[in-house]
Amino acid sequence: MYKYDSYDQQMVDARVDEFRDQVERRLAGKLTEDQFKPLRLMNGLYLQLHAYMLRVAVPYGTLSGAQMHILADIADKYDRGYGHFTTRQNIQYNWIKLEDAPDLMADLAAVEMHAIQTSGNCIRNISSDHFAGAAADELVDPRPYAELLRQWSSFHPEFMYLPRKFKIAVIASDTDRAAMRLHDIGIQIVEQNGELGAAFYVGGGMGRTPMIAPRIRDFVPLDQLVTYSEACLRVYNRHGRRDNKYKARIKILVHEMGAEEYTRQVEEEFAHLLDEGIEPPLAELERIKTYFEDPAFEAGAKSIDRSDPDFALWVERNTVRHKHDSYVSAVISLKPVGGIPGDATSAQMHLMADLAAQYSFDECRVMHTQNIVLPHVKIADLHTLWTALHEAGLGEPNLDQVGDIIACPGLDYCSLANARSIPISQQISERFAANGKGDTLGELKLKISGCINACGHHHAGHIGILGVDKKGVENYQLLLGGSEAEDASLAKITGPGFNEAGIVDAVETTADVYLREREDGERFLDTYRRIGMAPFKEALYG
Amino acid sequence: MKILTGNDLKTGDVVWWDGRGWSRHVEDAVDAGEEAETILAREEAARRVNVPYVVAAEMADGIPRPAHIKDRVRALGPTVRPDLTLKPADPQAIDWVI
Numbered sequence: 001m002y003k004y005d006s007y008d009q010q011m012v013d014a015r016v017d018e019f020r021d022q023v024e025r026r027l028a029g030k031l032t033e034d035q036f037k038p039l040r041l042m043n044g045l046y047l048q049l050h051a052y053m054l055r056v057a058v059p060y061g062t063l064s065g066a067q068m069h070i071l072a073d074i075a076d077k078y079d080r081g082y083g084h085f086t087t088r089q090n091i092q093y094n095w096i097k098l099e100d101a102p103d104l105m106a107d108l109a110a111v112e113m114h115a116i117q118t119s120g121n122c123i124r125n126i127s128s129d130h131f132a133g134a135a136a137d138e139l140v141d142p143r144p145y146a147e148l149l150r151q152w153s154s155f156h157p158e159f160m161y162l163p164r165k166f167k168i169a170v171i172a173s174d175t176d177r178a179a180m181r182l183h184d185i186g187i188q189i190v191e192q193n194g195e196l197g198a199a200f201y202v203g204g205g206m207g208r209t210p211m212i213a214p215r216i217r218d219f220v221p222l223d224q225l226v227t228y229s230e231a232c233l234r235v236y237n238r239h240g241r242r243d244n245k246y247k248a249r250i251k252i253l254v255h256e257m258g259a260e261e262y263t264r265q266v267e268e269e270f271a272h273l274l275d276e277g278i279e280p281p282l283a284e285l286e287r288i289k290t291y292f293e294d295p296a297f298e299a300g301a302k303s304i305d306r307s308d309p310d311f312a313l314w315v316e317r318n319t320v321r322h323k324h325d326s327y328v329s330a331v332i333s334l335k336p337v338g339g340i341p342g343d344a345t346s347a348q349m350h351l352m353a354d355l356a357a358q359y360s361f362d363e364c365r366v367m368h369t370q371n372i373v374l375p376h377v378k379i380a381d382l383h384t385l386w387t388a389l390h391e392a393g394l395g396e397p398n399l400d401q402v403g404d405i406i407a408c409p410g411l412d413y414c415s416l417a418n419a420r421s422i423p424i425s426q427q428i429s430e431r432f433a434a435n436g437k438g439d440t441l442g443e444l445k446l447k448i449s450g451c452i453n454a455c456g457h458h459h460a461g462h463i464g465i466l467g468v469d470k471k472g473v474e475n476y477q478l479l480l481g482g483s484e485a486e487d488a489s490l491a492k493i494t495g496p497g498f499n500e501a502g503i504v505d506a507v508e509t510t511a512d513v514y515l516r517e518r519e520d521g522e523r524f525l526d527t528y529r530r531i532g533m534a535p536f537k538e539a540l541y542g
Numbered sequence: 543m544k545i546l547t548g549n550d551l552k553t554g555d556v557v558w559w560d561g562r563g564w565s566r567h568v569e570d571a572v573d574a575g576e577e578a579e580t581i582l583a584r585e586e587a588a589r590r591v592n593v594p595y596v597v598a599a600e601m602a603d604g605i606p607r608p609a610h611i612k613d614r615v616r617a618l619g620p621t622v623r624p625d626l627t628l629k630p631a632d633p634q635a636i637d638w639v640i
């Protein structure tokens with residue numbers, strides 16, 4: 001894992017002191033809320049429905065056991081014993097007191113964590129593949145590149161007041177596990193003629209105008225990665241629509257300007273920047289890489305005893321092939337049937353931290369699907385690990401199944417929400433567990449947002465649900481056919497929305513159409529793409 | 543009726559204007575009528591409340607019920623965590639919200 005150097009630590013510590021002073025001045029009345037709000041937001045502190053909410057950055061989703069333990073302690077000390085893991089691979093706390101926030105941030109800083117740039121119109125936490133450094137199919141570990149970009153984008157003075165928030169994802173395999181093309185910039189590390197470089201996708205996003213990012217450059221040499229990123233940002237910073245919040249994201253600029261013209265301007269700026277020599281020396285990248293070297297993998301058992309059927313099912317669904325044949329990556333589901341997607345209690349966090357220390361070289365990862373990964377688990381340890389998880393209610397075998405729902409906080413917590421998302425996800429997972437259909441559906445990604453901002457990725461759901469306000473009553477639109485993966489597509493609305501009970505029925509009806517129509521080996525998404533919307537509409541509204 | 547709400551500056555707790563000060567319980571909320579804006583300005587300036595606003599509400603069973611579901615969620619707490627609401631022992635409380 002990356003370790004802070006003295007600069008990193010100094011910056012984070014200084015930020016805690018600065019924020020402590022700002023909070024004191026706010027509480028003493030020397031700052032008005034209008035003056036204070038941008039300051040607290042720069043430190044990830046929002047005001048939500050019930051209290052202040054703090055969003056903590058987890059760079060590319062990677063956490064050490066010690067960091068996970070502190071996240072658990074924070075939940076107990078400053079919150080109500082739990083936290084919410086989010087689609088941006090971060091964690092949010094829902095009940096923070098303003099007067100406690102500086103102490104909380106000092107606790108975070110002690111384990112090299114912070115909440116900087118988790119809000120505001122800046123470059124946000126950089127996300128990546130949750131199996132990075134472990135995946136059998138990756139070209140290289142994408143995290144050193146994500147870390148380089150994190151360092152470049154942290155406190156970058158030119159990009160602190162962009163037209164709008166800015167999100168970057170970095171992957172290094174053809175399978176996209178990070179929704180890369182739904183980011184403002186998606187970067188894929190690729191190989192060309194034996195040399196590593198980066199393909200750039202720019203202008204993706206969700207929100208009210210979802211877009212899939214077009215590829216604007218096939219190959220940027222690694223010693224020009226930061227320079228090219230800077231050029232992409234500069235053109236956006238210059239022309240992005242500051243006049244209209246709803247048109248301010250880079251996706252709108254790329255769309256309105258046209259990908260070709262945008263690319264032309266980026267290339268022009270890039271040529272200019274190359275002359276300026278802003279790229280950090282490659283030695284810096286090499287230095288960063290040393291933090292992400294493989295742990296000391298050992299050869300061991302390669303086969304798994306699957307005689308226990310519950311264990312076998314979990315292995316089949318929740319473990320993923322590792323680049324070392326004596327290891328797998330194991331996914332801890334935070335989606336028990338009827339539970340709140342992404343919520344974990346402090347006890348669960350402590351347990352996950354202990355298990356990471358014992359079985360995964362002290363490392364865990366937050367997935368954008370709101371689950372936790374232990375990236376490097378010895379096959380020989382799997383059964384012991386599963387037993388511990390199972391006993392703690394963390395052994396749900398449902399990765400990418402209908403019960404593995406992404407849900408944003410919705411109207412239960414979020415001040416921008418139109419409708420609740422969590423209860424819908426709870427009812428759907430309960431329905432499909434009770435009727436037994438859940439186990440027959442295979443991969444089915446269901447994603448729910450409580451408003452058009454799309455924090456729950458509903459545009460990218462095989463089945464998506466969007467909460468809307470219909471004359472003061474919660475109403476839900478159903479969408480079909482989205483994907484955040486390498487076959488990215490945007491889901492389409494089926495038709496008129498449903499009320500709370502109706503949307504759960506509608507999802508079941510949709511699943512039934514799939515079960516009736518599917519051909520051998522087809523996932524829900526494949527069937528939808530083959531047969532189109534009509535049979536689903538017929539069944540839903542017929 | 544017009545009731546007033548906001549968050550406590552220090553703790554972030556949801557609070558309601560009870561005629562003399564700020565209460566955590568919507569049951570205590572009073573009709574601020576024509577005074578609403580004046581009270582908000584005075585209380586916010588004195589830092590007795592943060593980002594306050596006026597909420598349309600009506601009396602139902604003797605309790606002010608905010609017109610918008612968002613303020614009813616604020617008044618009770620998250621519907622998915624009854625244990626963390628202001629009425630953890632009352633399973634019916636959520637019906638009031640929805």
Ligand code: HEM
Pocket residue numbers: 046048085086087088092164167205206207208249407408409413414415416453454455456457
């Ligand atoms: C509760 C406080 C939250 C607030 C106020 C909030 C606000 C927003 C807003 C305004 C947008 C739309 C931005 C735009 O299109 O310009 C957005 C998008 C998004 N948010 Fe949130 N959000 C919240 C929580 C979350 C959570 C909990 C997650 C993860 C579960 C999340 C992840 C995202 C993602 C992935 C997007 C869409 C991607 C994009 O277009 O950038 N947000 N959020």
Ligand code: SF4
Pocket residue numbers: 408409410411414415416417418449450451452453454455456
């Ligand atoms: S999608 Fe809307 S309701 Fe859900 S967290 Fe984002 S802003 Fe809130």
